[in-house]
Structure formats: C-alpha cells, structure tokens
Amino acid sequence: MTQLGHLGQRCRPRPETRALRRARQYRSVGVTLDFECRGAIMERKACCHCGSLRVTVTGEPTAVNVCHCQACQRRTGAIMHSGVYFKKSQVRMEGPEKIYTRTAQEGRKMNFHFCPNCGSSVYWNADIRPDEYGIAVGAFADPNFPPPAFSVWEESRHAWTHLPDGIQHFRQGRI
Ligand SMILES: [Zn+2]
Numbered sequence: 001m002t003q004l005g006h007l008g009q010r011c012r013p014r015p016e017t018r019a020l021r022r023a024r025q026y027r028s029v030g031v032t033l034d035f036e037c038r039g040a041i042m043e044r045k046a047c048c049h050c051g052s053l054r055v056t057v058t059g060e061p062t063a064v065n066v067c068h069c070q071a072c073q074r075r076t077g078a079i080m081h082s083g084v085y086f087k088k089s090q091v092r093m094e095g096p097e098k099i100y101t102r103t104a105q106e107g108r109k110m111n112f113h114f115c116p117n118c119g120s121s122v123y124w125n126a127d128i129r130p131d132e133y134g135i136a137v138g139a140f141a142d143p144n145f146p147p148p149a150f151s152v153w154e155e156s157r158h159a160w161t162h163l164p165d166g167i168q169h170f171r172q173g174r175i
C-alpha cells in the first residue's frame with residue numbers, strides 16, 4: 001500500500017476495494033497499474049481531530065471554495081474556511097456525530113455534523129445544495145488537495161490573506 005501514500009494521510013487503514021484487489025493481482029504477475037489515479041474511483045478520507053468521525057469520498061468534487069464569513073470564522077476557529085462539495089452518492093460517513101443547525105440567508109438551514117468527542121466540524125448539508133455534502137478541506141489533511149475555484153464573503157476577509165491567481169472573488173455569497 002506504500003505506493004498509494006501520495007493520496008494523502010489516511011485516518012485508518014481502509015478495506016480493500018475491488019479495484020485495489022485487481023491492482024494487487026496485476027502487481028503479483030509483474031504488471032503495475034495505478035487504478036486509483038487513472039480510473040474513476042479516486043478515494044479520499046477525511047476525519048475529525050480525534051479520528052472517530054470519518055468521511056470517505058470517491059471520485060472528483062463538484063466544487064472547492066473558501067469562505068471568509070464571520071460564522072465560518074467562529075465555527076472553525078480559523079480565519080478562513082475551505083469547503084469541498086461532493087454528490088451525496090459519493091460520500092460515506094462512519095462514527096458518532098452531533099448536528100448543529102444554523103439559519104443562513106433567507107432562512108435557509110445549514111446542518112453541521114461534528115464529532116461529539118473532540119468537537120471538530122467535519123461535514124455539512126445545506127438547503128442551498130440539497131444533493132451534495134460539503135466537507136471541510138482541512139479534515140483531509142492533504143496538502144495536495146485541489147485548490148479553491150472561488151472565494152466568498154470577502155467583505156470580512158482578513159486583509160493579509162492572499163488567494164491563488166485566477167480564483168473568482170465574491171464580496172458576499174456567490175450569486
Ligand atoms: Zn473527534
């Protein structure tokens with residue numbers, strides 16, 4: 001499994017998938033195939049600070065963003081939140097969780113799922129994106145995670161922060 005280390009830190013060993021089993025069988029006869037990166041089953045794992053609330057995602061995300069709103073600043077304790085969105089069918093969760101619901105603009109609800117042991121907020125679902133889960137990019141602890149494409153609520157952005165070239169900027173939420 002060491003050749004898969006570039007996919008980022010794992011929260012715990014994962015079960016062998018059919019594609020991984022095929023890759024192992026090919027390797028056993030001297031053929032090396034990287035099914036995870038070239039196929040459609042790229043898998044990534046996120047978890048809370050203590051490791052008990054875990055999320056596994058397969059495939060590629062629909063969006064990656066950063067948010068500078070003050071609710072995200074207080075929720076995360078960080079000056080900026082980064083989130084990634086996946087279709088619900090691409091996401092699997094395990095471990096205990098509690099939910100904190102906050103009302104956002106125009107009465108829309110956002111449900112933040114957090115670990116009752118360590119308090120990390122790992123993922124959320126929101127009325128505004130009913131078919132997707134959002135997952136905290138930091139919970140993947142993977143420095144090679146895809147960068148954000150857009151940045152929202154910049155009206156409360158900390159002035160010293162710098163974002164990648166080409167990113168879309170929004171003073172408030174994305175229209
Ligand atoms: Zn935890």
Ligand SMILES: [Zn+2]
Nearest residue numbers: 067068069072
């Ligand atoms: Zn926010």
